[in-house]
Amino acid sequence: MGNFMDLYVVETGQENPETIIFLHAEGLAGWIWNEQVKAFPDYHCLVPDLPEHGQSSGVKPFTIAGAAEMVVDLIQNRAHNGKAHLLGLSLGAQVAVQILATHPEVVDHALLTGTLLRTSSHNQTLLNLVDYTFKSYEPVKDTKFFIKAYMRTYNISKDYFDQFQDSTRQISGDALYRILHENLFFMLPPGLEKADVPVLVIMGEKDYQVIKESAGDLDRTLPTSQTYIVPKKGHMWNMESPKLFNQTLRNFLTGNPIYLKLNR
Structure with missing residues (x-):
C-alpha cells in the first residue's frame, strides 16, 4: 500500500513532547477532530485522512490492516519518541484496535469509541448486508437530503454540512x-x-446494540482497559458534545477521574 508519506496529515504543536494520533470514522476525514485539536494546543497532534478518505482518497485500496501499518509508520517516523496516544472513532477505532494487536509498543494510551467487532467469520448474511447497505447508500450519499438527515441522526451542527458533503463526494463507489x-x-x-x-x-448510550456488545468484547480481551457509557449521547459524541469529549480525553491522558458512567 505504501507508507505514511502517502497520507494527507494535518500536524500541530510539533514542539510539544507528547503525540496524539486522531483516527476518523468511515466515510469522513480528519476534520471531524477539529474541536479536539483546538482543545489540545499543549500536545503534538497528527491527524491523517485514512486511505480512500478525504485528501487521501487516491491511496488505494483501503484495508484496516493496511491502514494500521501506515499509521504505525507515521508514529515511528513523526511521533515523538516513536510512541503516541491513539484516539479512534468507529472505523478509526478499528484501525487503533489492529495497531494494539500488532504493534502495542508504539501506543502510550488508546481511547476507542464506537468500535464495531464481529466474533464470527464471513457468512452470507453479512455479505448480503454489505451489498444491501452499499446499494442503498451509494446512490444517495452525496445528496443534501441524505447528508442533513445523517447529521440530524447524530445531533451534529449544520455548520459541518460542507465538510460532510465534501467527504462523501471524495469517496468513489x-x-x-x-x-x-x-x-x-x-x-x-x-x-x-x-x-x-x-x-x-x-x-x-444511544449507540447501536452491536457497538455495546463489541465494547464488552474489547473489555474482556484487553488486559488493561476500562469501559464507560456516555449518557444521552450517540455514536459521534466528539462532535455532539466536544467539551465533554475533550475533558474525558484529557483526564484519561493525565490520569484523572473519568466523569462518565462506568459500564459494569
Whole structure:
C-alpha cells in the first residue's frame, strides 16, 4: 500500500513532547477532530485522512490492516519518541484496535469509541448486508437530503454540512464498497490480549446494540482497559458534545477521574 508519506496529515504543536494520533470514522476525514485539536494546543497532534478518505482518497485500496501499518509508520517516523496516544472513532477505532494487536509498543494510551467487532467469520448474511447497505447508500450519499438527515441522526451542527458533503463526494463507489466490507467484517485480531497499555473503551448510550456488545468484547480481551457509557449521547459524541469529549480525553491522558458512567 505504501507508507505514511502517502497520507494527507494535518500536524500541530510539533514542539510539544507528547503525540496524539486522531483516527476518523468511515466515510469522513480528519476534520471531524477539529474541536479536539483546538482543545489540545499543549500536545503534538497528527491527524491523517485514512486511505480512500478525504485528501487521501487516491491511496488505494483501503484495508484496516493496511491502514494500521501506515499509521504505525507515521508514529515511528513523526511521533515523538516513536510512541503516541491513539484516539479512534468507529472505523478509526478499528484501525487503533489492529495497531494494539500488532504493534502495542508504539501506543502510550488508546481511547476507542464506537468500535464495531464481529466474533464470527464471513457468512452470507453479512455479505448480503454489505451489498444491501452499499446499494442503498451509494446512490444517495452525496445528496443534501441524505447528508442533513445523517447529521440530524447524530445531533451534529449544520455548520459541518460542507465538510460532510465534501467527504462523501471524495469517496468513489468501489472505495465505499471496500470500506463497508472492512468495517462490517472486522473481528477481534489475534494478539490483542497482549496489548498491555491503558485503554479507554467508550460507547454512547444511544449507540447501536452491536457497538455495546463489541465494547464488552474489547473489555474482556484487553488486559488493561476500562469501559464507560456516555449518557444521552450517540455514536459521534466528539462532535455532539466536544467539551465533554475533550475533558474525558484529557483526564484519561493525565490520569484523572473519568466523569462518565462506568459500564459494569
